[in-house]
Amino acid sequence: MASTDMPTAAATGAPVTELKGVGTALALKLERLDILSVQDLILHLPSRYQDRTRIVPIGGLKPGDEAVIEASIRAADVVQGRRRSLLCRVQDGSGATLTLRFFHFNAAQKNSLRPGARLLCFGEARPGPAGLEMVHPEYKLLKGNGAAVMADRLTPVYPLTEGMTQNRIRSLITLALEWMSREGLEDLLPETLLKQWKLPDLPTSLHYLHHPPVDADQTLLLEGKHPAQRRLAMEELLAHHLSLQKARQQVQQQGAPVLKATGALSRPFLDALPFTLTAAQLRVAREVARDLQKPLPMLRLVQGDVGSGKTVVAALAALQAVENGLQAAVMAPTEILAEQHYINFSHWLEPLGIKVAWLAGKVKGKAREAQLAAMRTGEAQVVVGTHALFQEEVTFADLGVVVIDEQHRFGVHQRLSLKEKGRHGTRSPHQLIMTATPIPRTLTMSAYADLDCSIIDELPPGRTPVQTVVIADSRRDQVVERVRQACEAGRQAYWVCTLIEESEALQCQAAEVAAESLKEALPQLRIGLVHGRMKAAEKADIMARFKAAELDLLVATTVIEVGVDVPNASLMIIENPERLGLAQLHQLRGRVGRGSVESFCVLMYHAPLSKQGRERLGVMRETTDGFRIAEKDLELRGPGEVLGTRQTGLMQFRIADLTRDADLLPHIHQLARELEQLPALNDALIRRWLGSGDIYAQV
Numbered sequence: 285m286a287s288t289d290m291p292t293a294a295a296t297g298a299p300v301t302e303l304k305g306v307g308t309a310l311a312l313k314l315e316r317l318d319i320l321s322v323q324d325l326i327l328h329l330p331s332r333y334q335d336r337t338r339i340v341p342i343g344g345l346k347p348g349d350e351a352v353i354e355a356s357i358r359a360a361d362v363v364q365g366r367r368r369s370l371l372c373r374v375q376d377g378s379g380a381t382l383t384l385r386f387f388h389f390n391a392a393q394k395n396s397l398r399p400g401a402r403l404l405c406f407g408e409a410r411p412g413p414a415g416l417e418m419v420h421p422e423y424k425l426l427k428g429n430g431a432a433v434m435a436d437r438l439t440p441v442y443p444l445t446e447g448m449t450q451n452r453i454r455s456l457i458t459l460a461l462e463w464m465s466r467e468g469l470e471d472l473l474p475e476t477l478l479k480q481w482k483l484p485d486l487p488t489s490l491h492y493l494h495h496p497p498v499d500a501d502q503t504l505l506l507e508g509k510h511p512a513q514r515r516l517a518m519e520e521l522l523a524h525h526l527s528l529q530k531a532r533q534q535v536q537q538q539g540a541p542v543l544k545a546t547g548a549l550s551r552p553f554l555d556a557l558p559f560t561l562t563a564a565q566l567r568v569a570r571e572v573a574r575d576l577q578k579p580l581p582m583l584r585l586v587q588g589d590v591g592s593g594k595t596v597v598a599a600l601a602a603l604q605a606v607e608n609g610l611q612a613a614v615m616a617p618t619e620i621l622a623e624q625h626y627i628n629f630s631h632w633l634e635p636l637g638i639k640v641a642w643l644a645g646k647v648k649g650k651a652r653e654a655q656l657a658a659m660r661t662g663e664a665q666v667v668v669g670t671h672a673l674f675q676e677e678v679t680f681a682d683l684g685v686v687v688i689d690e691q692h693r694f695g696v697h698q699r700l701s702l703k704e705k706g707r708h709g710t711r712s713p714h715q716l717i718m719t720a721t722p723i724p725r726t727l728t729m730s731a732y733a734d735l736d737c738s739i740i741d742e743l744p745p746g747r748t749p750v751q752t753v754v755i756a757d758s759r760r761d762q763v764v765e766r767v768r769q770a771c772e773a774g775r776q777a778y779w780v781c782t783l784i785e786e787s788e789a790l791q792c793q794a795a796e797v798a799a800e801s802l803k804e805a806l807p808q809l810r811i812g813l814v815h816g817r818m819k820a821a822e823k824a825d826i827m828a829r830f831k832a833a834e835l836d837l838l839v840a841t842t843v844i845e846v847g848v849d850v851p852n853a854s855l856m857i858i859e860n861p862e863r864l865g866l867a868q869l870h871q872l873r874g875r876v877g878r879g880s881v882e883s884f885c886v887l888m889y890h891a892p893l894s895k896q897g898r899e900r901l902g903v904m905r906e907t908t909d910g911f912r913i914a915e916k917d918l919e920l921r922g923p924g925e926v927l928g929t930r931q932t933g934l935m936q937f938r939i940a941d942l943t944r945d946a947d948l949l950p951h952i953h954q955l956a957r958e959l960e961q962l963p964a965l966n967d968a969l970i971r972r973w974l975g976s977g978d979i980y981a982q983v
């Protein structure tokens with residue numbers, strides 16, 4: 285076993301090609317599993333185990349069991365079914381029989397698998413036409429009276445990539461473990477901690493997880509709750525936490541412009557609003573204003589449910605920059621949302637003599653040149669846009685505040701890149717990040733350990749919660765009738781068509797078809813259609829007409845998810861809501877219930893619903909509390925989906941699981957504080973777990 289105090293700093297980064305027999309081709313395959321170094325290979329843990337240590341009587345097999353059997357062939361026949369196959373009827377001492385089925389076999393195989401032959405098989409028992417069968421089992425013929433040689437440990441099953449077999453990766457990992465015993469792999473967790481938590485040391489944990497003993501608790505291992513797994517999960521969570529903390533420290537080593545809250549612009553702005561701020565808005569606005577007066581860059585996340593009024597808070601932050609002669613940039617993830625912000629900001633700020641610039645992909649040619657120039661010279665004090673603001677051609681005169689709406693749709697990368705744009709010598713802009721998807725506390729603590737958090741936990745007065753109805757699409761006629769009644773009573777309604785596949789074209793087509801059939805069914809109503817493939821001007825025109833109540837019913841794809849604000853719309857129909865995540869449904873539903881009339885949301889599903897689908901729609905019916913919905917979403921779909929980070933690469937854990945290991949998180953914070961004095965250890969942990977993928981390294 286490796287001694288834990290061996291110097292291994294150099295060894296930890298050893299590439300997989302250090303291992304015997306690993307060349308470039310194999311290294312490339314491993315790279316697809318995010319395995320670059322020998323250490324990565326060692327940390328590639330089995331997803332489950334097989335028990336090849338004992339022989340199971342055929343009579344004791346249940347469908348789905350993976351097991352070793354020892355049996356003799358009673359009959360072997362090649363049959364011509366839908367596919368030609370070799371069927372061997374085998375029987376063991378228990379007297380029970382089972383079929384081995386081979387679709388691919390050669391003459392030699394067929395010859396050796398004949399009646400009387402004795403063999404040892406490993407495979408999964410599945411129900412077949414004549415009782416249980418094993419399809420293409422691994423098998424070994426037993427000669428004479430020779431006894432079977434069984435495994436003495438559980439056999440690991442690893443996540444694979446194309447062109448890689450279990451046997452291949454098993455032998456590679458065995459090599460890697462031998463390498464570890466030779467070279468050592470430093471245990472980065474302090475011994476006191478391991479003692480306190482009764483956790484095994486690193487090499488012991490790794491040997492155990494790759495080759496557990498026969499008596500290992502497989503249920504515990506499958507659940508990921510074995511002390512050896514907990515130990516690794518804890519180390520990984522700690523590494524992530526430390527890297528976020530480091531990012532934050534590095535940002536805060538830079539200075540930021542001190543932005544005094546003079547009130548010169550914010551006061552007239554607030555006076556002109558047709559409402560007064562809620563207590564929650566005021567509290568969060570004050571937290572932001574206080575941060576902006578400090579010479580350190582603000583890093584603040586504002587969470588607030590749909591409709592809680594985050595935009596006003598963002599506007600106040602922007603105004604504080606302008607009051608001090610600096611610029612503010614406001615960025616949103618979709619063109620529609622960005623446009624909505626642009627409309628709001630121009631409407632609010634231009635009367636105060638502030639020029640608001642607008643940049644999105646569709647702003648082209650001369651208009652684009654003009655906007656870019658206004659941003660560069662500082663003529664535009666506030667800039668609103670999409671991710672187009674990240675592009676290289678974009679420069680600011682002097683950026684004081686960056687507001688990012690719906691942050692989780694942008695990667696950390698992008699967030700950092702916009703901040704780079706605002707860098708002025710050693711000075712960074714302040715960052716305000718807003719999200720309408722409430723993020724469960726466990727996630728904020730880990731995914732946003734680099735951010736301070738404010739919560740707008742109150743909706744403006746006069747809103748009535750939306751009533752949600754779940755109904756099968758076989759009752760579509762009743763739903764259409766309901767739309768007619770609502771619209772004839774002077775209300776407006778949305779009809780939302782969801783994504784069928786990952787194809788925008790198909791979704792738009794579905795919306796077109798739905799609009800046509802609704803026009804036929806409801807000739808008395810004024811019906812409009814918006815979808816992602818329409819020209820922006822056309823879209824904007826339809827939206828404007830709906831807002832002005834010139835349309836009764838708006839048929840839309842999920843593009844209306846964010847940004848539309850029509851208080852008179854009090855009914856929303858969502859077709860096939862089972863296709864959407866809870867967070868997205870919650871966002872959509874937030875488009876109604878903005879006025880004082882009672883609003884309804886009809887979730888019109890297509891039967892049959894999966895168990896999870898039923899559960900999800902049930903949650904929507906039961907609650908309108910965004911935080912509860914988010915918690916449930918996390919439980920049902922896992923953190924990757926909830927944060928939308930699959931694509932962005934943020935928060936990908938090898939071993940830890942935020943739901944399963946949630947109880948560790950509070951301790952991680954405590955630990956991180958204790959480790960603050962050990963920068964070398966911190967860096968080693970970050971390197972081990974985030975490796976070259978340490979996206980924070982470049983802050």
Ligand code: ADP
Pocket residue numbers: 559560561562565588589590591592593594595596720744745849
């Ligand atoms: P979100 O938090 O979803 O971004 P918005 O900022 O778009 O919410 O606000 C939703 C709606 O509520 C807007 O029409 C906005 O003008 C209005 N609003 C915001 N704050 C208040 C308030 N304090 N009182 C009444 N209406 C408000």
Ligand code: MG
Pocket residue numbers: 594595689720
């Ligand atoms: Mg908003």
